[in-house]
Amino acid sequence: MQDCTYLIVGSSHAGLTALDAIRMIDPEAPLIMATREDHLPYSPTVLPYVVSGRSIPKKVALRDEDYFKRQNVAFLRNAELKSLDVAASTARFEGGANVRYEKLLLATGAQPSIPPIPGLKDAFFHVLRTMDDALNLKSAMGSAKSALVLGAGLIGTHAAENMAEAGVKVTIVEAKGQVLPGYFDKDASALIETAFRKHGIALEFGRSVKEIKQGRAVLEDGAELPFDLLLIATGVRPQLSFLDGTGVKTANGIMVDEMQRTSAANVWAAGDCAEARMFQAQGTGVAGILPIAVEQGRIAGQAMVGDHGVKAFPGSVLLNTYSFFGQQAISVGIGEVADGETCLRIDEAAGTYLKIVLKDGKLMGVASVNNPIDPGILWQLILRRTDLSEVKDRFLADPKAVGRMLMSRLWR
Amino acid sequence: MSAYNSLTYNASLCIGCGECMMACAKAKTGSADDLSQSRIKIVVAEEGKYEAALCRQCGDAKCVMNCPSGALTKNQANGLIDWNADTCVNCLLCTVGCVYGGITFEASVGHVAKCDTCGGDPACVKVCKSGALGYVTTAAIYNDYGKEEDLFAPGLAACQGCNSELMIRHVLRKVGKNVVVAAPPGCIPGMGTVGYNGKAGAKVPIFHPLLTNTASMLAGLKRTYERQGREVTALALAGDGGASDVGFQSLSGAAERGERILFICFDNEGYMNTGMQASSATSFGSWTSTTPVGDKLQGKRTDAKNMPMVMMMHNAAYVATASSVYMEDFYEKLDKALEASKKGFAYLHLYAPCPSGWRFPAGLTIDICRLMVESNFVTLWDYEPDRGLVFTHPTDKPKPLESYLKAIGKYRHLAQEQVDRIKKLLEDRLAMLKRFAR
Structure with missing residues (x-):
């Protein structure tokens, strides 16, 4: 049994930001960072670039x-969290290692969610969430002539682009009617789709796969799509079996309060495994995006170390x-947004798009394609609920x- | 840990001329044609008013935390946020993290761009005529002297906001341990520097002469050390009473004889530790406990004796005035004074506004120090006999004197004719000083 003051499980953005926040205040106390990976910390967001060759692993x-040496941190690799005993404050890892903690941060991220398509579990398919996934996909891409991608989210579209650029004939099947649903509306997505079609990528919207057979997918209308390579990119979800029997409250992710505390004493959660309040909607959700993981990791680290500068999480935007x-x-x-005011500027020829949504003089959202904006500033304007009434026309003209x-x- | 230089922007001074953006675009691309290439963005706020967006080189930079490829890093040596073109994947997540618009996607070059302060010599600052942009290098002082030992004990009992405690700690860090310190009666021993109950307040030899004999005792010690063949700095840390009133005879004598000592006067315009009585350094019109405000008297009736000018007339080896808001200037003068004290008499006059005795909030000490200089209430200069007097801070565009007087309680009662008299005195003194400048 190893003892430590702080145990951080997960070594991506949420975990690393928390680690830095803890070490800012407490440079000494024993701290263990555990990861199921064999690699040094990396970001899942960089993986499509590893696939494309833009990034060297x-x-x-x-x-x-x-x-880790300088920060006086024990970095445990190949340590997948298996179970927790929150009453005894102990964590058991793959291979049998046990750690007793005073304070625990769960930053375990998310894993690909695999749809229950008949035949899929017997087929060979790729996902893209870990470095090993990326290296596998990269090498398979070299020998494949055609690829089928299920899901047109960020991972699916990124990987499709990578494969198309490598000369693979790519088809994307997406149940919804557009690429990147949830982030962009149909008009913006249409501009993105134009680029995909121009690069020879087939987009099959509103269709879904009924069955996977050897080297081909059968769609619901009976059509068949052959492939050398199959990539499942239908979203991610936290894998939380280590919480079984602990009573820690979960929904789609681990439920946390505004200080990233879970329902168990001395246990915090942050990043893609955490379910926190939303800023612009009722209720809670797993945001699953990098900048929110950074925000939450920082709050969790500060809360764990007792940093008086900690500010409550305002909710995910x-x-x-x-x-x-x-x-x-x-x-x-x-x-x-209901009763909102929308300013939309599309130039299809130039491929540019800008949409600004206001309500009661306050900014609700901005989406842009090839129209540079400062997302960090706009995010702050939303969080601060800054009243834009007086500068509205100027803002819409030049956000x-x-x-x-x-x-x-306001915040220089 | 190091302290870093920083680019500063003062919106109230900006005239929106755009020279900085042209200089930046030229420095970064070779051409000033495309202002969108500038990493400093001046924007119009309203008619004639401007604001700026540029990289703050944050200590806890969100752009770095958000970078998935390790392309952005905080450079611990120079404090800059470095961007690595080789590892950047153009994901733009840094632009989500930055709330200042300091790192932005530049379509014409196809990647993000940010300020790198031109490697410590920012092109924008050099062309800024309005003074809105600045490059502050004062932090180098922390790097230079932060590692030196503080030779006063912690927990000196100076009043809250005391400028003198701050400055004596700076002085000894620079002077070092090879010193003997004379601290005549006043705030400096009063706060415990010579010690209480047999415990020393300084980590170097320090003694407590009479108010009257500080310079002569110190001169004797210095000569004794010299006779023993030891080179030891002889340093006096005195108040304005110990310099310009009670201690004046011995000080004047030591300067006249060219004793090889450094005499530093901390001028807080009065006997502050004994109950805020006036000294000859107290400025005209000041309320003190011996120059009260009432029916007969409206504060001090006479002008302050200008000690640094008096010492200059002794033809001392080095005379200078200094303020704690211009620390680079102060350290330069301290260097020169130490060097001069090896050959002759050196005198340093430090302006030391006193929150307790002058009646201003303790948190405003440094602001008062700054206003004092910026309004020309005092002037910063130094003097060497064969070089003459040189002003070390410009005197040509002073802030209104009223802004200084109004910030301080001891001037609250001043009538307009008193203010006018102070103004006239300051103008006359400045004109006189200018005649000594070569």
Whole structure:
């Protein structure tokens, strides 16, 4: 049995940000960071770039060995959390290692969710969530002529682009009617889809796979799509079997309060495994995005170490950035709101799109394609519920310049 | 840990000329044509008013935390957020993290761009005529002296917000341990520097002369050390009473004889530790416990004796005035004074506003120090006999004197004619000083 003051399970953005927040206040107390990986910490977000070859696996580590030495941290690799005893404050890892903690952060992330399609579990397919997944996909991509991607979310579209650029004939099947549902509306998605079609990627919207057979997928209408390579990218969800029997409250993720505390004493959760309040909607949700993982990891670390500077989590604002074929799309906040006011500017020829949604003079959301904006500033305007009434016309005309002006005046 | 230099922007001074953006675009791309290439973005706030967006080189940078590929890092040596083109994957998550618009996607180059302070010599600052942009290098002082030992004990009992305690700690860090310190009666021994109950308040030899004989005792010690063949700095840390009133005879004599000592006067314009009585350094119109405000008297009736000018007229080896808001200037002068004290008499006059005796909030000490200089209430200069007097802070665009007087309780009662008299005195003194400048 190993003893430590702080145990952090997971070594991506939420865990690392928490670690830094803890070490800012408490440089000494025994701290263990455990990961199921054999690799140094890396970000799942970088994996599509590993697949494409843009990133070299050796160079994407977010921390090196020396960092853990300097921060006086024991970094445990190949340590997958198996079970918890929250009453005794102990964690049991794969291979039998036991750790007794004073304070525990669960930053275990999420795993691909595999749809219950008949034949799928007997077929060979790829997912893209870990470094090993990325290396496997990269090598398989080299010998494949055709690929089928299930799901047109961020992972599915990124990987499809990578494979198409490598000369593979790619088809994406998406049950919903567009790419990146949830982040972009149909108009914005249409611009993105144009780029995909131009690069020879077939998009099958509103269709779903009934059955997977050897080397082909059967769609609900009976059509068959052959493939050399199958990628399942139908979303991710936290894998929380280590909580079985602990009584820790969960829904889609581990339920946390505004300080990232779970329902168990001395246990916090942050990032893609945590379910927290939403800022622009009732209820709670798993945000599953990197910037929110960073926010939550920082709050959890500060709360664990007793940093008086800690501020409560205001709630997740949905936001994302998406690069495709050298173009950029950004979304911050929500794209539709009842009784709202929408300003929409689309230039199909130029491939640009900008949508700004206001309600009662306050910003609700901005989405843009090839129309550079400052998402960090817009995020703050939403969180602060800044009243834009007085500058509304100027803001709608030039959200970048007016956003910067407001930033410089309000929180410089 | 190091302290870092920083780019600063003062919106109230910006005239929106755009020179900084042109200089930045030129420095980064070779051409000033495309202002969107500038990493500093000046935006119009309203008619004639401007604001700016630029990288703050944050200590806990969200852009770095958000970077999935390790392309952004905080450089511990120079404090900059470094961007690595090789490892950047163009995901733009850094632009989500930055709430300042400091790292932005630049379509024309196809990747994010941010300020790198041109490697410590920012092109934008050099062309800023309005003074809105600045490059503050004062933090280097922390790097230079932060590692030196503080030679006063912790827990000195100075009043809250005391400028003198701050400055004596700076002085000894610089002077080092090879010193003998004379601290005549006043706030400095009063706060415990010479010790209480047999416990020393300093980690170097320190003694408590009479108010009258500080300079002569110190001169004797210095000569004794010299006779023993030891080179030891002889340093006096005195108040304005110990310099310009009670201690003046011995000080004047030591300066006249060219004794090799460094005499530092902490000028808080009165006898503050004994109940805020006026000294000859107390400024005209000041309320003190011996120059009260009532029917007969409206504060001090006479002008302050200008000690640094008096010492300059002794033809001392080095004379300077300094303030704790211009620390680089202060350290330069301390260096020169130490060097001069090896050959002759050196005198340093430090302006030390006193929250307790002057009646201003303790948290405003440094602001008062700054206003004092910026309003020309005092002037910063140094003097060497063969070089003459040199102003070390510009005196040509002073802030209104009233802004200084109004910030301090001891001037609260001043009538307009008193203010006018102070103004005239300051103008006359400045004109006189200018005649000594070469």
